Amino acid sequence: MHPTDVDPRDFIAGVENATRRADAERLVEIMRDVTGEEPVMWGPSIIGFGSYHYVYASGREGDAPLAGFSPRKANLVVYLVGGYEERYPEQLARLGPYKPGNACLYLKRLDDVDEEVLRVLVADSCAVVRAEHP
Template identity: 55%
Template sequence: MAKNKTTETTASVADFLNSVTDETKRKDSFRLVEIMEEQTGFKAKMWGPAIVGFGSYHYKYDSGREGDAPLAGFSPRKAEISLYLYQDFEEKQKLLVNFGKHKTGKGCIYIKKLQDIDETVLRQLIASSVNYMNNKYPA
């Protein structure tokens, strides 16, 4: 069984975020930490070398693969910030209508900067993600 590459580490979130060279992305990342800590009730932790995660859940797939992952998180990538927020498809679509400038991928929402999005909707997405994952993967 393959080992999950993205696991919680003891690396410093502040050191990681301070290494982000783009000033706007760095400031936005520190602001995202504040927002996500408020919304999830969990302190920021590093997951792997580049994901800032909040809380965790344990998953087990039908294939037998299992592991732990953050309930919510983000990563300041070179092109944009990846938000790791999970909802059922309909809930996500409803919330994203008023979210602002973004793109979506399989499991991510991509934004260029916080200024482009509605912080109230972001907070709703985070709360919805934590609720969804706690229901899907009860402790």
């Protein structure tokens, strides 16, 4: 996965579902505020904020966004640090409805979740990634 030259505003403007499009615009503001970074498209469908370089024990390495999301057809996908369910059980209990993924949250609508809890999850996830990948 690599950053692209596509403008995230253009990508969001092409999201068909009006609610998903509005949620994506709001998530840009939330993530910009939390990370202090500007949005950049990573691949064809992920809007990322900041970046870090990783190296696995196997020697495989690459770059990834520090924080990010994707406004997919069925859900908003918010990417967090792996193991977030074990790290943040109290926050997740207060978040509102979500479906867990390996390193992501699947949300139907932003209006259904507690925005302050989401901000904490994103901020803490970024802090963990920064600490693990200085």
